Amino acid sequence: MDDLPTATPSRRKRKGKASDNLENNVVSNIIVQTSFDAYFTYTSARPQTSTNVFSHLVLPLSTEEYADAIENMKGPKHIEPRLISESSRMTLFSRFLCELNEGFNILCYGFGSKRRVLNQFAVDYCAKAGHVVVCNGFQPDFSMKDLLNSIENVPGIQALELSSTTIEKQTQRIYDYFAQSTQKRHLYIIIHNVDAAPIRTLKAKSLLSLLALNPRIHIIASIDHINAPLLWSTSEASTRKPAAQESIPTRGFAWLWHDLTTLASYDFELAFTDKSSISGAHGGGARRKTDTMLAQNATAMSETAALHILASVTQKAKKLFALLGAKQLESIEDAGEGVAVNDLQQFGLGYDILFNAARDNFVATNDTALRSLLGEFRDHGLVLSAQGASSGGEILWIPLRKERLSSVIKSIQSEQ
């Protein structure tokens, strides 16, 4: 425990040395190093990394473990930026609303989830000035249709004629409704993560750009991705709302940018990501939910999942599972410390040994019976098998780490 902190500085030193050398080499040639130079310096050097492979050395976390750990974590106190402290929030919000009413749309950037702040703005300010629609662009199954359907909750829109149900027509109808000079109430659309994948598409952007320049529709959006500003060309971002006497609907955004660094965590935005995968949040965390399910690592069997499967199998099968589990635990115990505990295959049990043990315990008397019992587990990935390297026979193991496995077995035994 104690030697770890000292281990890190040495690691850092080594790294620091490497980059120092790198810099020394570069300094001789480059007067002022820019980001471009830095890129080429890094690219020209051979990347030196260790051969450790994360997925071999670390077992992926189950959703429960993750949630549990995050809930109980003891980190440093959260930093509350001055900008969004209670007192300056009022000033900020009144400035937002004033700018919205002056014909601009607002885009908030900066590090930290801006969801809470903008939601408060929606409830405390926008709802008192007009209708409000809040949309969570970061959600994987968000679609423009959701947004439009939600806007149609505004009384009166549905009374207008709709020639077809395509989203273009729907958008046009909403535009027409709010373009009427008799329309008193304005519409405020809050878009969390306008840089999210569903809103990045050409179509969604074009629909949004039409709504954004309606004189009675106001958009407040947030962005998080570092390259999000590239989404809009300068002319798109600066096109103003048409003056009252102009009749042609224009497209653009009329953005005014505001730094809204909240330093808050993105837990809500990343709620749908696969916690067991290192690339789970890639693509803005906006992967389809089903994709996420498919991408779930097959080896990441959670305790609850195992219990669910076990609850639906026969007593014999349960007994077999307990048997296999106990053997596996035993061999883990025997291996002791120092062995990579994450590769569970090495603790697996040969099929022959399992068959003998099963016969001794009256679980299965013949090969067919045993295979049919195992079939259920294999289908659900609760038991995995592979051809053993040395013996040539089949090796079976349960993809649950030590402590999870023991608690599962405990709960089976308590049932019996």
Add this chain to the structure above:
Amino acid sequence: MIGSMVNFEDINQTTIYIPYSGPDDDSDTPSDIPFPAPPLKERDFLDGHELRLKAYRVAWDKCLTRVQSIVKTLHAPVVSDVAMQVQESYSKVLPGLPYPELPVFCVTNLSGSTSFLNDVSKCLEVDAGVSEGQASTFAVHLHPSDCANVSNGMKAIITGFIERDSGLDQVKHRPATSLANFDINLLVAWYKALKETATYSSAPPKLVLILHDFEQFDPATMQDIFYILRYVPSPFFPYSLISLSCSGKALQLPLVFILLLSTPPIPSYLQTTYPHSTLSLLRITHCVVPSGPKVLEEVLLKTFFDIEFEPCVFIGPAILEYLMDYFTRYNSSIDGLITTLQISYLKHFTSEPMSLLVLETPSVNYFSEADAFSLLDALLTRLLAPSEQSPSSTDASDWQEQSIPSLVKLMDETRAQFYVHSLKFRLGFRILLIIQGFMTKQGYKGLNWDEGSTGSGLCDVMVDALRGNLTRDVKYLGTMVKKFKVQQLHSLLNELHPYFRDMPTHVRVQVEAAWTKIIFLRNTLPKNDDDASTAGKEAVSEFGEWLIEYLNDLILPLDESLLWDVWYTGNSTFPSEVINPSVRASLLSGLLRPLEFGDSSLAENDAQQDTETLWQLPDTNILFRRYLDSGKMINIYDWLESFQAVLDTQKEELKNVGDVPAKGSRSKIGANGKGKKKQVSADEDDEEKWKVEVQARFMRALHELDYLGFIKHTGRKPDHVMRTVFNVTD
């Protein structure tokens, strides 16, 4: 109240609708529009924001209308040209062409102004209304997203025409019996029906297709669309091989394309991108909408340096410089220019408490209220402060005599004085321009204004004028005038004379003396040099002297006026981050120095021990620091290890800070012999738990960095990721 009704935390909701909950009245705008309060509360009073908002609205409307009318005037020649050519596009077809051509107008609009298009369409409509003989036009607007593929594009074009209100009865289309809505024959049939109606029988309308952002359209798709539409030849085309080949379409469509381009006319985007086979189907006409620095110059000159227009608030040199820079470097669109001006106005009215006095002084009643005292106090101090020139002219007794009505009166006088000052300033600037123009016309170099060092010419001169740096230029011009021949002076006077003559009366009042002088000189000056060489020369040199003195008198910087900061933004800078933000820098500083965003007192403490406090940062920030320490590729496992090392320190530190009683209890268990074994297993459990926690926190931070776009998954090496951001320390 609504907050409790709306559940923002429901993870399955993609959108949430919050109904209007304000006061239930029918007013057009919500009654209580918040107008941000200025940071200096001392000089504000309760209803201040309402008055400021009112003043802002009036001032900005005035400025905006002016800018729009200037832009409109600039566009007018091109607009009328395009409109006329569209109308005539099918009346002057070259005879003897082997096949018909589609008339196409490439409008290069570098300034990206949407008002141009409005003017064009208005012009087209007006033409139709005024002269009945001419055909009216039906316009359909197409955007790049409408034409993702050919069938979508055709559909957008055809439904765009058919669904408009053209006087034809709307027929319910049944899919089984009618043509598909992307079939060109549907448009032909509709047009045929249209032509048979009474309204259009004499003059069938032109069908105008306006393509916005033409560069964004897919060339392959557009080629096909051009090709399809070309096969429906024009009714005015004398003979057509095509119409013979597809005799079913005996009726033809007068289609006109207007392509809006934002790339320079040479080399034309159309010609460089589309193949010759497509271009040969089109009859292309190029039009260029005025744009670039000249437009900026024109707008600024006519808005803030014009004697016929008086803006309520004048823009200072700092904002003007920013505007020039922004316009020439980043965004030379009219919209950007207008936005910049609007933001400057907004800033002036929200940050300067006294800006409520711009248009009018609040009535006596306002000032009588108690909360107006601070404003009153500030006003008194400013208005009655002894001037620098004559410190003794005011004394304490003056202050005591002041009543609120007299103060209001004094304020009104000050306002009038400022506007007179500004008028003189603008007048002086204009006279300077006329003389400079005259010099260049005469073949002299003059003041070399057009080749300003920064290249923006006249705009730099405006900034100099506002800063009061024109004295040397005035002197130089005066000296040049002194060296004029009598004949030349005559010509100059002849240029100045009509300018003075055509001034509005209220302006001329201010320059009565100069006007008289010019008339007098013009009449008395000898006609040519030979008549009276000495008299003439004396007159010329005397005029030069007078000119220097006169211009210097006129061009006084606006901030020399009393209470100038009410009507003039002076040296206050433009809040550039609002339109040209540094998103990257903000994100990086949020990651690198989160403590500085917190309370200032905290940040100071931490600044001293910057490197030691890595463990005090949130997880994502720690991980980001380690990210910066690494090379191009990062091994995830090593990253986790280095992250864990920091978290271990953090755990220790946190325990040391607050967990003293917990330590005590632990030692108790340790003292108990029986508990020893238990403790070992508990420790093991803790260890395991801690590992899981570290891993969870690592994944969370890793996902956050991924979400922000700092990581690229290349898959080149197992469980490695690539950095996307390099060298952030600069």
